Amino acid sequence: xxxxxxxxxxxxxxxxxxxxxSFAVTFSDSNVTPIELxxxxxxxxxxxxxxxxxxxxNAGDNINVTAALLTIQMDFTRFGTGSLKLFEVNGSGDSILxxxxxxxxxxxxxxxxxxxxxxxxxxxxxxxxxxLNDKEFVVDLSLVADHGTIRNIDSSRLSGEASVxxxxxxxxxxxxxxxxxxxxxxxxxxLSGVGILKRRFKK
Numbered sequence: 468x469x470x471x472x473x474x475x476x477x478x479x480x481x482x483x484x485x486x487x488x489s490f491a492v493t494f495s496d497s498n499v500t501p502i503e504l505x506x507x508x509x510x511x512x513x514x515x516x517x518x519x520x521x522x523x524x525n526a527g528d529n530i531n532v533t534a535a536l537l538t539i540q541m542d543f544t545r546f547g548t549g550s551l552k553l554f555e556v557n558g559s560g561d562s563i564l565x566x567x568x569x570x571x572x573x574x575x576x577x578x579x580x581x582x583x584x585x586x587x588x589x590x591x592x593x594x595x596x597x598x599l600n601d602k603e604f605v606v607d608l609s610l611v612a613d614h615g616t617i618r619n620i621d622s623s624r625l626s627g628e629a630s631v632x633x634x635x636x637x638x639x640x641x642x643x644x645x646x647x648x649x650x651x652x653x654x655x656x657x658l659s660g661v662g663i664l665k666r667r668f669k670k
Contacts, residue, residue, distance in 0.1 A: 489632045492520045492530070494625075501608075501620035508609040509617060513625040515602035520629075527634045532599040535586040535627035539608070542578045545615040554617075556584065557607040558595065567611075579621060586627075599627075 496519045501511040517524040524530070537558065554568045566584055586595050598604070604625055610617050 489630055491628065492522060492524070492631050493628050494520045496626070497622060497624040499623050501623065507615075507617045508607070509620050510605070510607045511620070511623060513604040513606070513623070515599075515604075515625075520631075524631060525633065529632045529634070530600055530602065530629040531632070532596045532627055532629045533587070535596060535599055535625065537584045537586055537604075537606070538624045538626070539582045539584075539606075540621040540623075541580055541582070541617055542576075542619040542621065543580060543610065543615055543617045544576045554582070555609050555611055558586075558604055 494515055496513045496515050499511045499513055501509050503509050517526065517528075520530075554566075556566050566589060568582060586592055586599075589595060606623065608617065608620070
């Protein structure tokens with residue numbers, strides 16, 4: 468009988484304290500507006516809202532980004548031939564990301580060019596992912612001097628994976644809050660079970 472009593476108490480306890488457990492989510496943000504600072508230099512910011520996560524986050528949830536991919540689609544014109552250092556990207560949260568892309572040796576105009584940067588694979592990837600925990604990522608994109616012109620940024624998408632930890636509830640009850648019916652029902656069921664088991668145990 469004592470074993471069943473412990474099980475019931477454990478169920479009630481974990482149901483009440485289930486908040487604060489960790490779970491995995493994915494995220495994706497593409498709602499950005501790139502701004503051309505000057506010829507060939509662009510900037511924009513990815514802000515991860517609660518609804519950018521799957522499942523959606525709640526206010527106060529903490530994330531730990533474990534993988535991230537920045538995908539940029541652009542139109543640009545190259546100058547010259549040969550293997551050239553085309554782009555320089557500075558992405559910042561609390562840190563700086565530096566990455567480059569080498570050309571395939573063909574000069575001319577390229578439209579809808581897609582460049583995918585695996586952020587966690589960079590040499591400073593751990594620092595970049597740590598910066599993403601603030602749910603904000605600033606991108607500054609420019610073409611290395613004399614190598615071409617970025618004519619347009621068609622789109623930018625920041626996606627990835629993260630683990631979420633929900634805040635531990637305050638153990639001090641708020642006297643102004645009224646318990647939800649489901650909470651009262653759960654508590655009542657648990658107490659009823661305890662009473663029944665106690666009576667059986669006495670017999």
